[in-house]
Amino acid sequence: MPLPFLASLYFDGLPPWFPDPIRLLKVSTALTTIAATKWYTSGRSNGSERDMHGRVVLMTGGTSGIGAATAADLAQRGAQLVLLTRQPPTDPFLVEYIDDLRARTANQMIYAEQVDLADLYSVRQFATRWIDNAPPRRLDMIVLCAATMVPPGGRRVETAEGVEMTWMVNFLANFHLLGILSPAIRAQPFDRDVRIVVPTCSSYISAPKLDGGEEQQQQLVGKKKGGKDGQDWTPGKAYARSKLALMTFAKAYQKHLDAYIRPDELPMNAKVVIVDPGLARSPGTRRWLTRGSLWGLLLYLVFYPFAWLFLKSCEMAAQSLLFATMESSLVRPPGARLIKECMEVDCARKDVEDEEVAKKLWESSDKLIEWIEKEQAVKRARAKKEQEKKDEEAKKEQEKKDEAAKNAAQVEEIESLLGAIKTGKAKEAQKKNGKKGKAGGNIWGRPTHSPLRNSSHCHPVFFTNKLRRPPLHVLSGSQSSPVAHGYVYQDAPRGGEKSAGPRL
Ligand SMILES: NC(=O)c1ccc[n+]([C@@H]2O[C@H](COP(=O)([O-])OP(=O)(O)OC[C@H]3O[C@@H](n4cnc5c(N)ncnc54)[C@H](OP(=O)(O)O)[C@@H]3O)[C@@H](O)[C@H]2O)c1
Numbered sequence: 001m002p003l004p005f006l007a008s009l010y011f012d013g014l015p016p017w018f019p020d021p022i023r024l025l026k027v028s029t030a031l032t033t034i035a036a037t038k039w040y041t042s043g044r045s046n047g048s049e050r051d052m053h054g055r056v057v058l059m060t061g062g063t064s065g066i067g068a069a070t071a072a073d074l075a076q077r078g079a080q081l082v083l084l085t086r087q088p089p090t091d092p093f094l095v096e097y098i099d100d101l102r103a104r105t106a107n108q109m110i111y112a113e114q115v116d117l118a119d120l121y122s123v124r125q126f127a128t129r130w131i132d133n134a135p136p137r138r139l140d141m142i143v144l145c146a147a148t149m150v151p152p153g154g155r156r157v158e159t160a161e162g163v164e165m166t167w168m169v170n171f172l173a174n175f176h177l178l179g180i181l182s183p184a185i186r187a188q189p190f191d192r193d194v195r196i197v198v199p200t201c202s203s204y205i206s207a208p209k210l211d212g213g214e215e216q217q218q219q220l221v222g223k224k225k226g227g228k229d230g231q232d233w234t235p236g237k238a239y240a241r242s243k244l245a246l247m248t249f250a251k252a253y254q255k256h257l258d259a260y261i262r263p264d265e266l267p268m269n270a271k272v273v274i275v276d277p278g279l280a281r282s283p284g285t286r287r288w289l290t291r292g293s294l295w296g297l298l299l300y301l302v303f304y305p306f307a308w309l310f311l312k313s314c315e316m317a318a319q320s321l322l323f324a325t326m327e328s329s330l331v332r333p334p335g336a337r338l339i340k341e342c343m344e345v346d347c348a349r350k351d352v353e354d355e356e357v358a359k360k361l362w363e364s365s366d367k368l369i370e371w372i373e374k375e376q377a378v379k380r381a382r383a384k385k386e387q388e389k390k391d392e393e394a395k396k397e398q399e400k401k402d403e404a405a406k407n408a409a410q411v412e413e414i415e416s417l418l419g420a421i422k423t424g425k426a427k428e429a430q431k432k433n434g435k436k437g438k439a440g441g442n443i444w445g446r447p448t449h450s451p452l453r454n455s456s457h458c459h460p461v462f463f464t465n466k467l468r469r470p471p472l473h474v475l476s477g478s479q480s481s482p483v484a485h486g487y488v489y490q491d492a493p494r495g496g497e498k499s500a501g502p503r504l
Contacts, residue, residue, distance in 0.1 A: 034309065041310050043278050044342040046319040050326035053078035056138045057325075058130075060084045060117065060177075061145030063097060065282025066199070069318035070143060074325065075105035084115035084126065084146075117146055117173035118159040120372055121380075127180035136187035141325060143197045144174050149284060150235035151291040161372050166235070170242035174198070175249055175365050185270050186260050193331055194270035197324045198250045200243045200338075202276055205348045207240035208232070210248060212361030244352070245361060247338075250274050252358035254336035271335040273324040278341065280317035281307055 014021070057074055061067035062083040075081055087094045089112040102110050116122040130137060148169040150157060157165040163172060178196065188194050254272040262268060279285065289307070290296030300307065323342040324330065330337065337344050351357060 037309055041312060042316045043312055043319060045316070046323040046326065046342050048323055048326040048328065048342075050328070051077075052326075054080065055140035056080045056082065057141040057143060058082050058084060058139065058181075059143040059145065060115065060174075061147065062143075063094070065145075065284055066277050066280055066314050066317045066321065067143070067145030069314040070145065070321045070325075071110075072101060072105060073318060073322055074143075075101060075107045075110055078107060078109075079141075080109040081107075081111070083110070083112045085112050086114070086116050086118075087112075088114045115177075117169045117177075118165060120161060120173070120176055120369060121376055123173050123176045124180060124373070127177055130181065131184045136184055138192075139181075139184050139188060139194065140192065141195050141197065142178070142181065142185075143321065143325065144177075145199055145321070146173075147199070147284065149239045149288055151288050152235055153291060154235050156233050156238075161376060163368075163372065164233070164238065166238040166242050167245075170239070171245045171249070172365060172369070174246060175362075176369055178253055179366075182256070185257065186262070186268065188270065190262065190264060190266040190269060192269070195325060195330070196250075196253070196270065196272045197321060198246060198272060198274050199321065200247050200274055200276050201239070202278075202348075203236070203240040204243040204247055204352075205240075206236075207244040208237060210241065210244050210351060210357055210361065212245075212248070212357040212359075212364060244349070247274055247347070247352045248354070248358050248361055249365075251336045251353055252355075252362055254334070255355075258333075258335070269331065271330055273330055274336060274338045275320050275324045276338065276340040276345075277317040277320050278312055279310075280312045280314050282314050282317070285311065 008015075052074055055078075057079045059067065059071055059074075059081060062071035062081065063085055071081055071083065083098070085091075085094055089095070094112055098110055098112060102108055113126055114122065115126045146169060148166060150166060159165055159168050161168075185194055185196070250272050251274075257268050257270045257272070260268050286300065290300045320339050320342050324339050330339075338347050339345070347353065
């Protein structure tokens, strides 16, 4: 079969149904280029392995994008995940997310703790709760994936505490969290491989020079707090600056850990790893590309093939993070290495390592946090006092209302009692005037149309609403005896021959 076909190709040329070879060459070249581009932009996969069973991992940003992909992989390997989330653990979407993650990874050890990184008090509350334990809790890893970014053209946003949002979430909250958790990290046994994974972004290369001093921090707090910011603020600059500051701090934090002398005098093994995951099609990137608008989203969908070709999937972007959590060679000094595409690379900026800048940044951040926390503590105390005052007033108001209602009920009761007495007297007067028969009563002195169960007709004089007996049911036979029911009978009118009622 192949031989005749090859012979016909040789003697007669290409069959008519065979596509034009030039076109074929073009198409195959295009497909190869696309495949090669996709292969290149997808980045490298993590080849490192580490037993994650029983390892306790604290993680921010584990609910979305690259963080979610990292969380899923770590959970699949058996790690015990504590997701630090903006929402409370009772949030229905979060509950569903965690249930789904547990089911997908067959790992029940996934929990959530509320930590709003836009709120220093929330960070402090969680971190102090974590370290307030004896013996110290096990802690194997901290993965700081949470980040925020204002889309281009967006307006500067401030947190409730008055700090510029990007600076707060991307840098200051991480600084605060690691600062408070430092004793918990240092208290881990010598042979525990503790890692702090800090994602960054290559935009740090274009960030304006970091001074780190108080003056620069001043620019990042709100204008209402006396900050001078606003002149050179753009979303891109704010993001890049926050990432540069985070990297500078990460380097300094490694030195801070290395400088610690353990009580057992063994070396400190905790390592900081900085990771650049590369550009990914995460919700954060999507928000940035679409500018958070519907038109932007439409354009994004139209040009999605380009996004697919040039941007990584979140799972591929997570590979460098997974490498940072698992690669065994990262235990060896020095710490605070930068990982990109699952390998160590050099920082593109020398000032990341500048100790003078790092020191200034550390000190000014400490001061800023202290200042804000003091101010917020005073506000909270004032709000608490006001709330207590309001509660007290509300309580008094309620007591007054209850008292008034009680008095009104008493007045009503007395009035009804008086009314009943008046009605009784009127009836007695009627009886005396001999009008009883005309009133349509029977020999028992009750109106004939009134059923027995309506006791108000039977005892109008003596029973108020509260004192009245339960309704009397007319039963047949001996049970229907009025005597048995404690009924008070009146004498039948005497003298009349026709009267034939019982006489008791
Ligand atoms: N995507 C990229 O192309 C790219 C490139 C380079 C570096 N990176 C870095 O990789 C990391 C992950 O990026 P991503 O694009 O996957 O992020 P993302 O999809 O935007 O997700 C951000 C995460 O941060 C959390 N977060 C935001 N504000 C928070 C707050 N105030 N308190 C607590 N959590 C908060 C979000 O929680 P909610 O779910 O509650 O919103 C979410 O889980 C970031 O550090 C980013 O800088 C990303």
